[in-house]
Amino acid sequence: MPSHLPKKFSEIFLKLFHILEAILLVGITLATLAAMINEFIVIYTNRQIALTDILLMFIYLEVLAMVQQFVTNGKIPVRYPIYIAIMAIARYITLGMKELDGAYIVWLSVAAFILAAATLIIRIGHHYWPYEDAEEPGYRNSHD
Numbered sequence: 424m425p426s427h428l429p430k431k432f433s434e435i436f437l438k439l440f441h442i443l444e445a446i447l448l449v450g451i452t453l454a455t456l457a458a459m460i461n462e463f464i465v466i467y468t469n470r471q472i473a474l475t476d477i478l479l480m481f482i483y484l485e486v487l488a489m490v491q492q493f494v495t496n497g498k499i500p501v502r503y504p505i506y507i508a509i510m511a512i513a514r515y516i517t518l519g520m521k522e523l524d525g526a527y528i529v530w531l532s533v534a535a536f537i538l539a540a541a542t543l544i545i546r547i548g549h550h551y552w553p554y555e556d557a558e559e560p561g562y563r564n565s566h567d
Contacts, residue, residue, distance in 0.1 A: 451490055452487065455486045455487055459480065462480065462483070474517050475518050478510055478514040478517060479514060482507055482514070485503055485506050485507045502542050502546070509538050509539060512535045512538075513535060515531065516528055
């Protein structure tokens with residue numbers, strides 16, 4: 424459905440929105456890089472690498488991959504936030520293994536399994552029913 428706003432207003436608003444979007448993407452990238460550098464400093468200072476540190480690095484890597492996908496394609500595949508959620512759950516379980524109740528760990532594991540199953544279903548769905556890009560007829564998005 425087309426916008427009922429004046430064309431000039433829409434153009435100005437969209438230009439400002441794209442500038443804000445670019446500023447936020449740069450901010451997210453810089454914040455993620457700063458967090459990664461900080462984590463490397465902590466690892467170097469402690470002279471020890473824990474599994475939780477590696478999982479945290481994967482979370483940072485997925486955030487950077489999301490930014491890259493958004494800059495490249497103008498959209499973020501839904502599987503990237505799901506990957507981050509799975510890593511966050513794994514890290515949470517790893518950090519609190521001794522303090523967490525057994526039933527709570529099972530529920531967290533079930534949540535991670537459901538997210539992994541959702542990713543599999545999305546991947547299978549995109550394989551059998553790929554999106555058609557409106558701008559390029561015949562374009563098959565098999566990378567999601």
